[in-house]
Amino acid sequence: MxxxxxxxxxxxxxxxxxxxxxxxxxxxxxxxxxxxxxGTPPQYGYPQQPYGAYPPPGMPGxxxxxxxxxxxxxxxxxxxxxxxAGPMYALGxxxxxxxxxxxxxxxxxxxxxGVVYALGMAFYQLYREGxxxxxxxxxxxxxxxxxxxxxxxxxxxxAFVRKLAHVLDSCACYLGWLWPLWDEKKQTFxxxxxxxxxxxxxxx
Numbered sequence: 001m002x003x004x005x006x007x008x009x010x011x012x013x014x015x016x017x018x019x020x021x022x023x024x025x026x027x028x029x030x031x032x033x034x035x036x037x038x039g040t041p042p043q044y045g046y047p048q049q050p051y052g053a054y055p056p057p058g059m060p061g062x063x064x065x066x067x068x069x070x071x072x073x074x075x076x077x078x079x080x081x082x083x084x085a086g087p088m089y090a091l092g093x094x095x096x097x098x099x100x101x102x103x104x105x106x107x108x109x110x111x112x113x114g115v116v117y118a119l120g121m122a123f124y125q126l127y128r129e130g131x132x133x134x135x136x137x138x139x140x141x142x143x144x145x146x147x148x149x150x151x152x153x154x155x156x157x158x159a160f161v162r163k164l165a166h167v168l169d170s171c172a173c174y175l176g177w178l179w180p181l182w183d184e185k186k187q188t189f190x191x192x193x194x195x196x197x198x199x200x201x202x203x204x
Contacts, residue, residue, distance in 0.1 A: 067186040068143035068198040070178075079137030084121045088114030130159030134201075142203040148185075148195045158194060165190035 091114035095107060125135040133144035133153045145162075147154060154162065168189040169176025176189035185197060 064148075064185070064197060064199070066200040068141075068200050069186065070180045072141045072143050072200070073180060073186075073198055076135065076137035076141040076143055079140060080125055080135050083136055084118050084125065088118040090114070091117075126159055126163065127156055130154050130156035138198075140203070142201055143198050144201045145196055145198050148197045154194070154196060162190050162194045162196060165193045168193065 088111070092107065092111035094110045099108070129135045129138070129145055131153055133146050138144060145154065145159075146152060147158075166176075166188070169179075171189075179188050180186040180191075185191075187197060191197065
């Protein structure tokens with residue numbers, strides 16, 4: 001076994017890489033997938049760098065995924081209202097048609113059933129929005145509500161608080177509802193108070 005020329009201290013010795021540092025691929029050998037090459041900065045995906053990180057100064061909205069536009073938000077809201085209130089009014093109309101004098105008719109059993117349905121459906125939609133970020137209307141339109149800071153769903157409690165905060169959107173001639181039209185993060189006043197954003201997601 002030869003260990004090189006003993007008279008030449010600069011003879012080549014087997015190279016050893018430093019622990020903790022990746023070796024550079026030999027010339028002519030393509031890099032292996034999944035292993036960083038020397039001089040290449042590591043790539044961080046969504047789990048290490050969530051989209052909700054606040055953007056640096058002068059770059060509003062940077063780091064956020066595609067935001068839902070105003071038409072999508074309005075469409076999802078109107079669909080939710082139809083799902084919640086539509087059956088209630090339909091059942092109330094049955095009471096009205098079956099009364100002797102529609103002009104003086106009072107709410108009957110069908111309308112009462114409709115009110116119970118509306119309350120239950122409103123609670124269910126709020127629960128879904130807090131847990132998954134989507135009501136039925138949002139799911140159909142391909143949008144979802146999340147916390148701006150980390151991209152997670154709000155939870156039922158904060159989803160309820162956000163509904164109450166929509167009172168701010170109705171102040172000043174409903175200006176808050178229109179604010180996403182020109183806001184850089186497409187937020188209503190309620191979104192800004194609760195630190196939430198509505199983003200585009202795949203329909204499923």
